[in-house]
Amino acid sequence: MKVREGLVESEGHRLAFLAVNEHLARADEPAVVFIHGVLASVNCWRDWVPPSYREGRAWYALSLPAHHPSTVPADFHASQVDAPWFFRVMSGALQALVADRPVIVVGHSTGGFCALDLAIHQAPNLIGVVSVAGFHVGKWGSVEGHLLWLAGLGRWAKYPFVANILFARHSPFVQRQFASLLAHDRKAYLANPLGRRFLDNIGPNTRAQDPAALFELFNGISRLEIGPDLGRIAIPCHVLVGSHDAVVPASQSRVIADGVPGAKVVEFPDVGHLPFIESADACARALESAIDDLSRRHVRSMRA
Secondary structure (H helix, E strand, C coil): CCEEEEEEEECCEEEEEEEECHHHCCCCCCEEEEECCCCCCHHHHHCCCCHHHHHHCCEEEECCCCCCCCECCCCCCHHHCCHHHHHHHHHHHHHHHHCCCCEEEEEECHHHHHHHHHHHCCCCCEEEEEEECCCCECCCCHHHHHHHHHHHCCHHHHHHHHHHHHHHHCCHHHHHHHHHCCCCCHHHHHHCHHHHHHHHHHHHHHCCCCHHHHHHHHHHHCCCECHHHHHHCCCCEEEEEECCCCCCCHHHHHHHHHHCCCCEEEEECCCCCCHHHHCHHHHHHHHHHHHHHHHHHHHHHHHC
């Protein structure tokens, strides 16, 4: 992979990005942008994109706000965090990253929410989205759900929230156990080398996260709800979901699939919140198929 790293600015936030294999970009193909979930970073995609993308296709990864190496403005506060705010920040960053090129957004978890939110608010040049374990309402389970619940309690809960982040970020063992809780089969996850590579890729970023900024983001996420607006999505949408996701229940993805007109759904059996690791081959095939479908639809619409 040939990787260019950098930062783009939007709404006072500086969001990290990876621009990969740009020398392979084709004028007749849309840009493909991957957005990670909370507590990860742009670097998680180094081993999560389908194998055909790593060396053979151009792609981008864009950071969520408040996730290192991204930075937040000095006045960043939970009261700012709602669906229109996510749209403004992420849409501005997309335009700074790929300019006026047609773009497909693939998002995991909170990245999946971002993809849907961009589609609801009709981000310029967005031609299709793929939500992988994405959510429509900020209500989660498992260990990430505990952090979300804690942040949602308000200001008094900031210190225990920060303490949880500080405790986890400096211990590779704790991080590995934490990540395994996101999988359906913990033993299989812990035995999978992809899981270790995932943590190795994001480790330098997670160790440098700003817990105070994450608290503001989590507090805002706990109040999100875009379910009633899903019917406004007028571009093609693919929904990928693990049948046994303990963080974002599969029922959320079913609500998304029912709410978005014409959405296509792939469910991975006996898989939790990390299909890129738990069912890597099937997830890669589903992602490639979804991106190819969105690209073909765009070409047909342009010809029409």
